[in-house]
Amino acid sequence: xxxxxxxxxxxxxxxxxxxxxxxxxxxxxxxxxxxxxxxxxxxxxxxxxxxxxxxxxxxxxxxxxxxxxxxxxxxxxxxxxxxxxxxxxxxxxxxxxxxxxxxxxxxxxxxxxxxxxxxxxxxxxxxxxxxxxxxxxxxxxxxxxxxxxxxxxxxxxxxxxxxxxxxxxxxxxxxxxxxxxxxxxxxxxxxxxxxxxxxxxxxxxxxxxxxxxxxxxxxxxxxxxxxxxxxxxxxxxxxxxxxxxxxxxxxxxxxxxxxxxxxxxxxxxxxxxxxxxxxxxxxxxxxxxxxxxxxxxxxxxxxxxxxxxxxxxxxxxxxxxxxxxxxxxxxxxxxxxxxxxxxxxx
Amino acid sequence: xxxxxxxxxxxxxxxxxxxxxxxxxxxxxxxxxxxxxxxxxxxxxxxxxxxxxxxxxxxxxxxxxxxxxxxxxxxxxxxxxxxxxxxxxxxxxxxxxxxxxxxxxxxxxxxxxxxxxxxxxxxxxxxxxxxxxxxxxxxxxxxxxxxxxxxxxxxxxxxxxxxxxxxxxxxxxxxxxxxxxxxxxxxxxxxxxxxxxxxxxxxxxxxxxxxxxxxxxxxxxxxxxxxxxxxxxxxxxxxxxxxxxxxxxxxxxxxxxxxxxxxxxxxxxxxxxxxxxxxxxxxxxxxxxxxxxxxxxxxxxxxxxxxxxxxxxxxxxxxxxxxxxxxxxxxxxxxxxxxxxxxxxx
Ligand SMILES: O=P(O)(O)O[C@H]1O[C@H](CO)[C@@H](O)[C@H](O)[C@H]1O
Ligand SMILES: O=P(O)(O)O[C@H]1O[C@H](CO)[C@@H](O)[C@H](O)[C@H]1O
Numbered sequence: 001x002x003x004x005x006x007x008x009x010x011x012x013x014x015x016x017x018x019x020x021x022x023x024x025x026x027x028x029x030x031x032x033x034x035x036x037x038x039x040x041x042x043x044x045x046x047x048x049x050x051x052x053x054x055x056x057x058x059x060x061x062x063x064x065x066x067x068x069x070x071x072x073x074x075x076x077x078x079x080x081x082x083x084x085x086x087x088x089x090x091x092x093x094x095x096x097x098x099x100x101x102x103x104x105x106x107x108x109x110x111x112x113x114x115x116x117x118x119x120x121x122x123x124x125x126x127x128x129x130x131x132x133x134x135x136x137x138x139x140x141x142x143x144x145x146x147x148x149x150x151x152x153x154x155x156x157x158x159x160x161x162x163x164x165x166x167x168x169x170x171x172x173x174x175x176x177x178x179x180x181x182x183x184x185x186x187x188x189x190x191x192x193x194x195x196x197x198x199x200x201x202x203x204x205x206x207x208x209x210x211x212x213x214x215x216x217x218x219x220x221x222x223x224x225x226x227x228x229x230x231x232x233x234x235x236x237x238x239x240x241x242x243x244x245x246x247x248x249x250x251x252x253x254x255x256x257x258x259x260x261x262x263x264x265x266x267x268x269x270x271x272x273x274x275x276x277x278x279x280x281x282x283x284x285x286x287x288x289x290x291x292x293x294x295x296x297x298x299x300x301x302x303x304x305x306x307x308x309x310x311x312x313x314x315x316x317x318x319x320x321x322x323x324x325x326x327x328x329x330x331x332x333x334x335x336x337x338x339x340x341x342x343x344x345x346x
Numbered sequence: 347x348x349x350x351x352x353x354x355x356x357x358x359x360x361x362x363x364x365x366x367x368x369x370x371x372x373x374x375x376x377x378x379x380x381x382x383x384x385x386x387x388x389x390x391x392x393x394x395x396x397x398x399x400x401x402x403x404x405x406x407x408x409x410x411x412x413x414x415x416x417x418x419x420x421x422x423x424x425x426x427x428x429x430x431x432x433x434x435x436x437x438x439x440x441x442x443x444x445x446x447x448x449x450x451x452x453x454x455x456x457x458x459x460x461x462x463x464x465x466x467x468x469x470x471x472x473x474x475x476x477x478x479x480x481x482x483x484x485x486x487x488x489x490x491x492x493x494x495x496x497x498x499x500x501x502x503x504x505x506x507x508x509x510x511x512x513x514x515x516x517x518x519x520x521x522x523x524x525x526x527x528x529x530x531x532x533x534x535x536x537x538x539x540x541x542x543x544x545x546x547x548x549x550x551x552x553x554x555x556x557x558x559x560x561x562x563x564x565x566x567x568x569x570x571x572x573x574x575x576x577x578x579x580x581x582x583x584x585x586x587x588x589x590x591x592x593x594x595x596x597x598x599x600x601x602x603x604x605x606x607x608x609x610x611x612x613x614x615x616x617x618x619x620x621x622x623x624x625x626x627x628x629x630x631x632x633x634x635x636x637x638x639x640x641x642x643x644x645x646x647x648x649x650x651x652x653x654x655x656x657x658x659x660x661x662x663x664x665x666x667x668x669x670x671x672x673x674x675x676x677x678x679x680x681x682x683x684x685x686x687x688x689x690x691x692x
Contacts, residue, residue: 161378315515
């Protein structure tokens with residue numbers, strides 16, 4: 001359809017209720033601006049100066065366990081703390097309140113040289129099991145009403161250590177992004193008694209224009225309203241509110257989907273592809289949230305090459321997110337890339 | 347007050363209705379991550395390969411005027427176009443529509459080596475006059491309902507040419523950021539018959555904790571809910587809906603405020619300080635918008651030094667904006683920095 005592939009247009013995000021601007025004709029623009037440094041795949045399996053490697057000593061003086069699979073601990077410089085009393089500030093127009101929370105670091109593997117696409121599916125399954133455990137334990141604490149699992153991969157995404165790891169920030173308030181999604185999931189669920197994402201998946205599978213990969217339990221697609229050039233969503237086929245509902249087979253299928261999408265990412269520009277990823281799921285404040293349908297999103301910044309990213313700046317910050325290549329173009333590229341990592345193809 | 351200066355807390359943005367997370371204790375975190383390249387002040391006044399310098403030929407083959415003050419033209423690779431017919435797409439859950447618009451480039455000076463803080467106040471006044479003219483001419487077109495004036499300064503903010511320039515993206519839809527602000531400005535105006543920003547200014551002037559600079563007609567402050575480390579707002583003391591209402595004295599005062607804040611920025615780390623700035627004002631769809639109170643915001647990414655920025659990544663993208671230094675700390679630093687550019691102090 002020519003409007004969606006050729007003309008500047010806006011698309012509606014059914015999960016957040018926001019519009020984004022798409023400018024497909026703009027891909028012809030030359031680029032003389034900033035180029036990023038290439039990340040290196042050349043990491044040793046153990047690095048004496050890495051504060052995440054097994055048995056090494058961290059900045060705070062604590063020694064890591066000699067772990068052989070996954071490993072998690074409280075961030076030594078967490079943005080959230082648990083100990084403060086509830087307190088609030090109100091003065092005329094201004095409002096603030098103490099935020100309680102816990103920041104945890106989640107090591108994906110003892111091997112410093114790996115990244116998710118280079119890990120075995122069974123080892124990614126261990127990461128998923130750790131996420132489930134953390135989501136449960138953190139979520140059950142009375143002060144914690146939301147658990148945000150995420151990963152910043154690559155220096156360009158603010159990650160200061162290549163050792164494979166992610167983070168969890170668990171807190172007492174429900175963050176803005178979650179409130180937006182809860183609202184739109186609930187509106188649909190209240191009206192149709194069905195999950196918005198079940199209906200969306202059905203439509204996407206029929207259209208088959210934005211699907212990147214699927215297995216028995218998960219679908220990976222570029223959402224119609226994607227903002228980041230190669231943004232994807234990993235959606236369970238079942239209407240699950242949170243990751244704890246996954247059974248063993250489903251865990252493995254989730255791990256496979258993560259491995260495939262991150263491998264395809266590395267294969268786009270034959271580089272260690274940077275991204276931020278995150279899992280959005282039911283808040284842990286004790287409410288039912290039957291409308292929630294968990295999903296994982298990948299927001300990767302690279303646009304033109306391994307060194308040129310999409311800048312989310314002036315217009316995007318002051319007005320509206322904007323993208324150049326369409327979701328369909330990105331999905332087509334991703335779909336046809338091999339599921340085998342470029343470094344292991346002879 | 348100890349909560350606001352020492353404990354993790356959330357603050358409410360009265361203009362957008364969103365909360366942000368502030369983690370004052372986190373400034374002690376060591377940084378081993380990405381460092382940016384230092385920008386250079388060493389630009390010639392004229393550059394033969396710059397497509398913005400007077401009389402040079404642009405990518406599209408068009409020759410720039412031999413301009414001596416400001417200069418504007420339609421972006422050769424604009425993200426928005428005017429010619430398309432209205433068209434919309436609706437299929438099940440998915441919605442899209444053609445977006446009409448115009449992208450313009452605004453050269454601030456013929457001198458390739460300058461930036462706003464290095465320009466004379468009278469020359470910045472010429473830029474303001476050009477913004478007024480563009481806002482009028484674009485806004486009067488029937489297809490244009492919103493005019494976004496902005497600048498991306500520095501390679502780190504996606505700016506691909508150091509020649510001093512900004513942009514305007516004018517379009518038929520009203521962008522998301524504007525809708526949020528319109529809503530909160532209107533709620534306050536309907537209730538109190540006063541501008542929200544008049545009331546906010548009054549409170550900030552009394553508290554005098556976040557004011558960076560002021561003159562007869564403008565106040566520069568770090569908003570209580572700032573997201574970016576050294577974010578500022580430039581607010582007219584009068585309840586003006588848009589920049590066209592400024593008289594000659596007020597234009598000069600606005601220019602002075604811009605010069606002072608951008609000079610202080612350069613002085614923080616003795617570098618050409620990157621930022622995206624933008625003017626938020628009344629949409630141009632013909633409605634009254636008595637509640638609107640125009641203001642200019644600066645979103646600068648640098649946090650720790652001339653080469654280390656704040657990364658808005660995993661948690662920020664998936665959950666909530668987050669900052670480390672408080673608005674009060676940033677305002678104190680900015681307030682006490684000289685108003686004279688570091689390169690001109692002997
Ligand atoms: O100045 P340019 O090359 O038009 O583009 C720059 O600003 C635009 C508007 O904020 C962004 O969409 C681009 O990502 C950025 O590189
Ligand atoms: O991994 P770190 O060092 O904790 O920090 C990184 O991720 C955080 C959460 O997205 C951000 O707030 C920081 O700006 C970023 O550098």
